[in-house]
Amino acid sequence: MTEVKAVEIKAKLIPIYIMGKKYEVPETLTIMKAIEYAGYQYIRGCGCRGGVCGACSTVYRKPGSYKIMSGLACQTVVEPEMYLTQIPFYPAIRSTYTFEKLTGKPEEVFDLYHELFRCVACNACSKVCPMDVEVMDYIAALKRGDIKAAAEISFDCIQCGLCASRCMGELPQYHIAQLARRINGRYLTPQAEHLKTMVANIEAGRYQESLTGLKVMDINMLKETYTAREMEPATGGEDWIPKENIGL
Amino acid sequence: MPIKISKETADEQIRQKVKEISGEDFQKCYQCGTCSGSCPMADQITVLPRRVMALLQLGRKEALEEANTHWVCASCHMCVVRCPRGIDIAKVMESLRQLTLRKNEDIINPSEISKEDTAKLPQVAMVSGFRKLTS
Amino acid sequence: MKISYYPGCTLKTKAKNLESSALACLDALGVEYEELPRWNCCGAVYSLSDDDLIHLIAPVRDLIRVQEQGFDTVLTLCSMCYNTLARANELMKNDEVKRGTINDFMDEEPDYKGEIKVVHFLDFIRDEIGWDKLKANVKNPLNGMKLAPYYGCTLLRPGDVSIDKSNSPVVFEECMEALGAEIVKFPKAIECCGSYQVLGNPEAALKVSNDIITEATAFGAEAMALTCPLCDYNLGHRQEEMLKKYEGTKALPMFYFTQLMAVALGVDPENYNLDLNQAVSQEFLKGKNLLEKVST
Incomplete structure (x- = not known):
């Protein structure tokens, strides 16, 4: 057995610039942790810390390049001489609509977002997107009325708003893309038939009995039932079917 | 109506700006009026293109700003292909529009286009209209 | 021969x-074409400001896509797209x-560097x-x-x-003569329909469009052939407004020239x-028995 020694590992400190001020931070940190290490406290501009909520979009530059780089503060590791600021929010107006009243026509999108037609294809949006979404391409698709293509191209969008911050045409791209995805999901993709059957079953009281049973169950019995519930085994495979096939 | 011309009435800045933005030398215009005769919007504009060129030569900033000519111009280029002096008058009109648009002022508000009109308008109308009439 | 095809937003x-x-029609004439797999709106109007390059980015990007696609010629149908792409191309070639x-x-x-040739459907057919x-x-x-x-x-x-x-x-x-039409030439055939002024000065645009239609009618036209979706809107779709506003204006059937070509080519x-x-x-078209003839 090898002896385990407690070794103090000291991460190398590197200089970064946060909003123009220089800080020495451990090189292993993400931008978010580096900002906290430097003494800032997050009140806004930080959400899931897992790269999906889009609250911590950050723009930065590196010496020797004119390029504007971007990333999510919670996902991007600091680099020496990084010159950064976090853009926790960028104003972009989301048009209001009653979704049920839409029918999926391109003109409905045009009406809610006329500014679509101010895009000049400068591509600043795609270049700044931390999720590598081809923003310019989905705007191009929407201008020609192809909502489906726009929904598909924008699928990885996390609504961080960096595209809107860089837009020459003053578009709120990510809100428009969200509308496109909603319309696509509701009106343009085939609806699952079994979902309709399921909803009808529920409305007809399929789960009423078991639900009432749970409601009156005492706490210990409830815990026992929960622990004993049937779960799909890790090795289940595709043809696994639950014994109590209540969900289908 | 006679107009008084002096150093005071001539605005050099607008002359320079228009030259810079358009890249055209309106000084070459010899006032033949072919542009005015070719303009499809002639009866809809307050100042005919020949006169716009004269006002530019004289640096009459206020009169140019009051004219609706460049806002009614549809950039059809009829005057351009017919100008015996080879002046791209459409570019001059564009520069007059830009003097306003570059101050972040809009002539039309895209958000105010009605639902009914949006349902009918071809995309090409909105793209071109916004290009020409919004900042 | 195979060429690249740029549609433009309105055509979709x-x-x-x-x-x-x-x-x-291209199929009927044996022309092979391939739509650009990736394209953006050309911007519809060419920027007329000498110091403005940003509005050239859109059309130039499309021309780069044609180059990437491996073609040397791009075919356009919409007049506005043709003009914007062709002018941007000229600038890239010469400046x-x-x-x-x-x-x-x-x-x-x-x-x-401006290597692509931009053509419109009309001059493409001619040449x-x-x-x-x-x-x-x-x-x-x-x-x-x-x-x-x-x-x-x-x-x-x-x-x-x-293109001419x-x-x-x-x-x-x-072109229309080759399809068997009796041509009505009228002076306003090369004048403006009001274009984007349908947004800025809709009444002014309506007036010039009305002038075009009444003149064509006066010269004996019973239908008009168009090349541009914006002309179609101003001259065709706004005719109802014209008929209400202007006394003496008669409704004039409007077609894209390619529709008439398609009819003629059967x-x-x-x-x-x-x-x-x-x-x-x-x-x-029904009255001319042109629809029945084809479908039988």
Whole structure:
């Protein structure tokens, strides 16, 4: 057995610039942790810390390049001489609509977002997107009325708003893309038939009995039932079917 | 109506700006009026293109700003292909529009286009209209 | 020969009838084409400011896409797209300084030097197919149709991108003549329909469009052939407004020239997409027995 020694590992400190001020931070940190290490406290501009909520979009530059780089503060590791600021929010107006009243026509999108037609294809949006979404391409698709293509191209969008911050045409791209995805999901993709059957079953009281049973169950019995519930085994495979096939 | 011309009435800045933005030398215009005769919007504009060129030569900033000519111009280029002096008058009109648009002022508000009109308008109308009439 | 095809935004919605009929004609004439797999809106109007390069980015990007696609010619159908792409191409070909700036700005794209040839459907048919071959393919001539071809602005002006002589063009008339139409020439055929002023000064646009229609009617036209979706909107879709506002204006059927070509070439009527035309246009073709003849 090898002896385990407690070794103090000291991460190398590197200089970064946060909003123009220089800080020495451990090189292993993400931008978010580096900002906290430097003494800032997050009140806004930080959400899931897992790269999906889009609250911590950050723009930065590196010496020797004119390029504007971007990333999510919670996902991007600091680099020496990084010159950064976090853009926790960028104003972009989301048009209001009653979704049920839409029918999926391109003109409905045009009406809610006329500014679509101010895009000049400068591509600043795609270049700044931390999720590598081809923003310019989905705007191009929407201008020609192809909502489906726009929904598909924008699928990885996390609504961080960096595209809107860089837009020459003053578009709120990510809100428009969200509308496109909603319309696509509701009106343009085939609806699952079994979902309709399921909803009808529920409305007809399929789960009423078991639900009432749970409601009156005492706490210990409830815990026992929960622990004993049937779960799909890790090795289940595709043809696994639950014994109590209540969900289908 | 006679107009008084002096150093005071001539605005050099607008002359320079228009030259810079358009890249055209309106000084070459010899006032033949072919542009005015070719303009499809002639009866809809307050100042005919020949006169716009004269006002530019004289640096009459206020009169140019009051004219609706460049806002009614549809950039059809009829005057351009017919100008015996080879002046791209459409570019001059564009520069007059830009003097306003570059101050972040809009002539039309895209958000105010009605639902009914949006349902009918071809995309090409909105793209071109916004290009020409919004900042 | 195979060429690249750039549709333009409106051809995918309001002007589907322009696209579907044109592509059916290409098929009938044995022209192979491939739509650009990735394209953006060209911007519809060429920037007329000498110091403004940003509005050139969109059309140049499309030309780069054509280059990436591996073609040397791009075919356009919409007059506005033709003009914007062709003018941007001329600039990239001839202005070394601006070319450099634009290429530097688009650092994510390969450089472009104006190598692509931008053509419009009309000059493409004239130069690559020829009127004789077009005529030979006519199965259903437009005999007896008194047709006024209307050019509008952007196919003819400015001179350096004009598909014919700016002030006295004949290409459109020759094309329609080859299809068997009786040509009605009228002076306003090369004048402006009001273009984007439909947004800025809708009444002014309505007036010039009305002037065009009344003049064509006065010269004996019973229908008009168009090349541009914006002309179609101003001259066709706003006719109802004209009829209400102007005394003496008569409804004039409007067609995209490719629809009439499709009729003459006898392609499947499904490709005409006539439902996107005004009712008066649909009735007119029916009245001329041009629809029945094809479908039987």
